Amino acid sequence: MASGPASTSTADHLQDLLLESRDFDSFLLDLTLYSASQLGADEPILCAISVERAGAPFTVASSGDKARLLDERQYELDDGPCLTALRTGLTVKVDDLSLDERWTRYFETVRHSAVNAVLAVPIDAGEGASAALNCYAHRTSAFGPATVAGIEWYAQSLSRPLRLALLVHPLLDAPTYPDGLRAALRSRATIDAALALVMAHTRSSREAAIALLAEAARARKVRLPALALDIVRGAAIPAGSA
Known part of the structure; x- marks a missing residue:
């Protein structure tokens, strides 16, 4: 994913999603489905967007139930790569979840999912909220340097439409x-x-x-x-x- 005309097209499409969606929930669902389609390369990836307000994290939308459940296991433990990215504002990459000593408890709870690689990138959600774009892949080392850079750029482009959506969240x-x-x-x-x-x-x-x-x-x-x-x-x- 590169900057230039392609990035302009993506920004325009994200604004169109916000303008055309019936409500907040449908906008976020469209956003995660679009994210999964844009970010998947040789193989599909799962996407979810987490938001935390007043110390309470929740998945506002996901490209499927599996991505949502992978997020929610972290909330139960109050720890995990996506929560770490959301709370520190730093990108977190896990090449092989089974070998990563930072989140062994989390891996034990999601072992059955066959997800092996995780990339979590913070999104600027504005004052009073934190957010992250969470990407899950079945193949180990699925997120190489070029892919990480593209997803980080994409997460930046999500900031404006997400902040607009959060303004009118009930x-x-x-x-x-x-x-x-x-x-x-x-x-x-x-x-x-x-x-x-x-x-x-x-x-x-x-x-x-x-x-x-x-x-x-x-x-x-x-x-x-x-x-x-x-x-x-x-x-x-x-x-x-x-």
């Missing part, structure tokens, strides 16, 4: 938030996500995107949060005056 339903505050936070998160999409689409500044959304809301006689929600759900982005 995690604000936690009972610790009063109803009024919860609604206000969700509205602000939705507007921020819509602004980011407008900025990416029009290549404009945040101030210009705010003005564009405000003008469009007035023209359509709708409130700004309602317009922002429509955009996040895939409605056409308003055209600028310039």
Whole structure:
């Protein structure tokens, strides 16, 4: 995987996934399926995306049940290559899980899976969250230097769409938030996500995107949060005056 036109195409496709997905869950499912198809070389690999908030890790999506279960065994042990990458912000590569002395307990719990190589790459998930792209392969030494470099670049390209998706994730339903505050936070998160999409689409500044959304809301006689929600759900982005 290289930079240049191919990387631009990938970034465009990731933005299209976010714009076209029905909801957060379907976006993340599409994202992991696309990741597995893009990153697999001579043989298929399994992909999952882990996110940790407030010390609680969870798999937000996986390319299949097997990848999800491989993640979840690490959560049960509170240790493993993917959790290490997520918490340290460093890439973790395991060429042969059966010989790696760092995670012998984890290997014992997943021995039956026939997965032998693991690559976990951190993703910048924004303030208050950590994330990692987890790749599993059946063949030992499946992740050579060129493959690792490509997957690290790809993980960087996942940061923006994942951060946008997390902005509108309904995690604000936690009972610790009063109803009024919860609604206000969700509205602000939705507007921020819509602004980011407008900025990416029009290549404009945040101030210009705010003005564009405000003008469009007035023209359509709708409130700004309602317009922002429509955009996040895939409605056409308003055209600028310039």
